[in-house]
Amino acid sequence: MMEYQPQQLVARIKRSSKYYGQTEPGKWFDVEVVGRDRAYPLRGNNNNYRFGDVAFGVRLDDGTVVELR
Numbered sequence: 001m002m003e004y005q006p007q008q009l010v011a012r013i014k015r016s017s018k019y020y021g022q023t024e025p026g027k028w029f030d031v032e033v034v035g036r037d038r039a040y041p042l043r044g045n046n047n048n049y050r051f052g053d054v055a056f057g058v059r060l061d062d063g064t065v066v067e068l069r
Helices: none
Strands: 008-013 029-033 042-044 047-049 054-059 065-067
Touching: 008 042, 029 054
Parallel strands: none
Antiparallel strands: 008 029, 008 054, 029 042, 042 047, 054 065
């Protein structure tokens, strides 16, 4: 039987975003889809973001991040 391995949705701000610079360049942060604000449905890094402002990844249980494309 396979053991369940939790994964965390993460994001990093795209260089093309006006929010670039709110984190270290290329730094991944945990994110959740909150949906309360349709214009900015993503919550992470103590801010809300649009889908187009970030690149998504999945942080595996060993800490590595696999970018979603």
